[in-house]
Amino acid sequence: MNGEELTEQETALYDRQIRVWGADAQRRLSKSHILVYGMKGTVAEFCKNIVLAGVGSVTLVDDREVTEEALSANFLILPDENLYHGKTLAEVCCDSLKEFNPMVHVSVEKGDISTFGVEFFGKFDAVVISCCSLAKKKLINQKCRKLSKRVAFYTVDCRGSCGEIFVDLKDYKYSKKKLEETVECQLEFPSFEDTISVPWKALPKRVSKLYFAMRVIEQFEDAEGRNPGETSIADLPGVLKLRKELCETNSVNESQIPDALLERLLMDTSEYPPVCAIIGGILGQEVIKAISGKGDPLKNFFFFDAMDGKGLLEDISEPKPVS
């Protein structure tokens, strides 16, 4: 139990959510620091959610300029050129986010995130990255894992009607009440790199096709030196070729990754606002759970596809050795 009480203001403002997760969790949230990279629509949603929840601080990183496209799914950017001219995406979003909850400290960090050192990441309790190449994801994840302090790591990507969240909480201990007892739980999360290295053959048959499709696209972008999301239907032949190779290497049938799904992911690279709201919401909940130490965390992937409307969890990890 932390010594400080919530202020009267906080109690009034957060009344309804304190009734969900308790005052203790609220206190922990108010002391937490979140780093966010890549200010697209889904991330804007996520930031809105954690700011409303009352985290201690949110640090935004995105030096890109505001463009038409950025406006389309990001409600934090007001379409007034006078307001956003000369500012980066992070700066514009920062201005808007501050308004949602004056008790949360929102700020911008400039620079190339790949150059930030381990100590930088150590300032945060959770790191959320989006619009990241494969290489960057691995790099940042590794830096977070190097710290003895636990820094929760999340990636989030939305393409058209699909969305993906990855969670890495390292060694996560938490307790929960089951009926009358308090149960101690422990989960070990693999890093992003280790996760995607799990041979496909070793995974259960029913793993979401979206998992595999996203990995193919991810590798394609990596191999072609593309920025995340910089693909089009013209890339289909190249992607199908890569799929064939990967499936052969992994000894799985190509039908695991349907053409139609790959086409959709290649073509619909812009964000779809309803999916942003859904993914941003799920991600918000996850970060709140991890910070407050309450509730079973998602392990370790979440997928949503508006086509079938399912939001599902996949546990992609090395299968436990049979003893």
Next chain:
Amino acid sequence: MASQEQLSAIKRAKVLMVGAGGIGCELLKTLALSGFQDIHIIDMDTIEVSNLNRQFLFRQSHVGQSKAKASTFTGILQAFSLVARDAVLRFRPNISITPYHANVKESRFNVDFFKEFDVVLNGLDNLDARRHVNRLCLAADIPLVESGTTGFLGQVTVHLKGKTECYECQPKPAPKTYPVCTITSTPSKFVHCIVWAKDLLFAKLFGDKNQENDLNVRSSDTANSSEHSEDVFECRKDEDIERYGRRIYDHVFGHNIEVALSNEETKDVLPEKQTKENGNKEKGCAADDVSAMVSLSLKNPQDIWNLVENSRVFLEALRLFFLKREKDIGNLTFDKDDQLAVEFVTAAANIRASSFGIPLHSLFEAKGIAGNIVHAVATTNAIIAGLIVIEAIKVLQKDNNNYRMTYCLEHPSRKLLLMPVEPYEPNRSCYVCSETPVSLEVNTQRSKLRDFVEKIIKAKLGMNFPLIMQGASILYEVGEDLEEDMVAIYAANLEKALSELPSPVTCGSVLTVEDLQQEFSCSINIKHREEFDEEKEPDGMLLSGWVEAPVDKDNNKPIGNDESTSNALPSGETLEGEKDDEIQETSEVVEAFTGKKRKLSEVSEVTAPDPSGPSSINQNKPKKLDIDDEADELIISDDWESLTKKKKL
């Protein structure tokens, strides 16, 4: 992602949102971002601080002064719909948002009004309004997307006349009520003490004196038995407030407690008479801001006060009501945003609880119970809003095979956190959309038309402006253009027993009841019955064929914890024990199947086997409840196995 076709359908669409609160803010934002350009919103609420944790379009500056009474209006209470509109226009300046700061039950929102829209999206917080909108959408034949959230749980459902269930095809829970004796004599849970404190004691002391009240008024002092029992609660002329307070305390806790248990200890803990030192704190306190906690320097609403502290709060709150809010006394109903009322009820409930060995609760907890507060977070509302928009777009495209009811779960079920389910066919016995008649058992010689109108037509059947006919004779109607002599006849009819009406209603009579605004009509078959059980059927009338949730053992007589809504937790879960350190385990899940139903897709397949055979109907028939931002309960199915099996047939 939206195809060109979708985009143009979206652009052309005219959408009505009913309710602009929790879900509403998220929904309006997502609709605007998704390309909708003509959005209308109906909402009657104004903004409060507690809304700001999730209704992100609103700011602290929008919050009005404390609930302004009409006579002391000092601040501008900002309407949800108006502020939401302005906020969204900032990032989508070129779309049209038309707000109506009004109650959706107003007559201007009639069938013709609803017909103008391509789809209606509900983000409401009470059952009454949802039923009302349901009927209007049916009458107008406009698709309705319903939704609700509570904490981490949420759901979205789609309703199309003739194609899917309407909102009322499935039973909705009646408000939770408790037997009188439990409240007045044998409480066993904290909520019973709250109901006593709120609906009996608070009402008796501060509410309408003419209202019937079951509070035990008998004095044990036989010497005073000649005194009219009502006098006990009246402040006597020239009686000092402190003395009055102690007298009430003695009477209410001493007497009742003596009756139930003998407990000498309570007499020893009556606090010393209040000193004058607190008088200074009251100077300059506006009437609305008066607080016993402030007066007694009790700072933390999460603290559980001991018996002495509760007693002090009780007496101080009582004193402050009489001293500072005298003009309110006699008119008050409990309001969860009335700090002094909450303090009084908390203290009273705790003192009572203490004598019955029931654990005490903090003001925070008590307020939640007494005010039926529904816990809410922004994330669930955001997720549900996204799902609503996805369904709305399918509706616009008449994508009939792909409509889904989607459930947002707190704990995954078979890996799913968001679970889509195909909608069901309309319930053939639904009295709302399938026009099935209902039956009423009543003593036609004793029950008056007034009882029939209030308790059956309005309360149970949800009609607001009924027209009641037997054959061609109109027995009763409400309206603005009625002739005076008709109004007089109807007023007289209300006081008559059913069998004595100008067109006598007897066993075998068939009544037609209509609500012209809802364009909803229903037939009622009347059956005469002599006797009714006073405890179990206190109204003396039994309606059947009306789809009602199964009654649980607490639900015997109407002393409710609220007029129209149920508690935020699934039944079977006690409200105490909701401690600081737990996330509510509201994942108890049950679903009702009310007879044979088939999924839409199965109906269209000629060769599909009938999935509604005995093996697939859930024998337990547990409740399905809907979810709400402010009030109703949620229970979802645990039994997705059988549901998904059906789908695959």
